[in-house]
Amino acid sequence: MCSLAKQLRCALKIDQHLPLVDISAAAHRYSMYKVGPVLCCSHGIGMPSCSVLLHELIKLVRYANCVDPIFLRLGTCGGLGVPPGSVVISKQVFDGYLRNEYEMPILGECVRRPANFNPIVFNELLKCKERDDRFGICLGNTMSTNCFYEGQARIDGAVCCYSLEQKMCFLNKIHCMGIKNIEMEALQMAAITYHCGIKAGAICVTLLNRLNGDQIDITKEQLDDFQQRPLTVAIRYIKRVLNISNCADE
Numbered sequence: 047m048c049s050l051a052k053q054l055r056c057a058l059k060i061d062q063h064l065p066l067v068d069i070s071a072a073a074h075r076y077s078m079y080k081v082g083p084v085l086c087c088s089h090g091i092g093m094p095s096c097s098v099l100l101h102e103l104i105k106l107v108r109y110a111n112c113v114d115p116i117f118l119r120l121g122t123c124g125g126l127g128v129p130p131g132s133v134v135i136s137k138q139v140f141d142g143y144l145r146n147e148y149e150m151p152i153l154g155e156c157v158r159r160p161a162n163f164n165p166i167v168f169n170e171l172l173k174c175k176e177r178d179d180r181f182g183i184c185l186g187n188t189m190s191t192n193c194f195y196e197g198q199a200r201i202d203g204a205v206c207c208y209s210l211e212q213k214m215c216f217l218n219k220i221h222c223m224g225i226k227n228i229e230m231e232a233l234q235m236a237a238i239t240y241h242c243g244i245k246a247g248a249i250c251v252t253l254l255n256r257l258n259g260d261q262i263d264i265t266k267e268q269l270d271d272f273q274q275r276p277l278t279v280a281i282r283y284i285k286r287v288l289n290i291s292n293c294a295d296e
């Protein structure tokens with residue numbers, strides 16, 4: 047998020063002479079940087095930590111009287127049927143049971159909420175592809191899990207109770223559902239923003255094609271390049287929303 051904030055300063059030509067300050071450092075829960083009208087915030091791994099950030103951000107923008115805020119999640123993921131380094135824009139999000147909803151217990155009862163991202167946002171994000179890009183941008187469904195290993199049909203964890211054949215059968219099944227990536231936060235984000243009427247989207251870069259294996263096989267230089275790609279797309283989108291013309295920042 048610090049890197050994104052620095053790049054946004056250049057892209058938006060805002061506050062470049064001021065020190066970059068983590069305005070939530072004292073809380074020791076996440077980092078937050080403000081660049082003009084944009085907040086850049088980190089979250090931990092998985093939906094529980096993402097939930098804490100989202101609740102506090104939603105309250106924050108309400109207290110600040112923000113009008114029609116847009117939330118974006120940036121990250122890495124495992125791809126399905128797309129080359130490593132591809133940027134996937136999430137459309138619908140499915141849980142580990144392959145349901146297009148987020149489930150949680152509230153007051154001892156099971157509450158389910160739809161997990162869909164805003165079509166205006168994901169269609170505009172898709173338009174942020176440029177001719178000279180060395181990577182593809184695609185729209186697809188996303189699977190979000192509460193587990194990095196068995197929950198994602200991996201066979202390289204400490205515990206695995208299924209065969210390689212069963213794994214591949216499952217991955218091919220969800221690929222046929224239009225699921226193009228697997229990660230651990232989009233489900234909760236889609237559900238809470240949809241429930242609150244907030245426009246939101248998710249931009250993730252694939253580090254591997256899970257149909258070809260579970261291990262990442264790229265260099266450190268490639269990883270750095272891949273991780274920059276969601277930031278690049280997000281900055282283009284932010285400039286479109288703010289109606290700022292292109293400059294030599296990307």
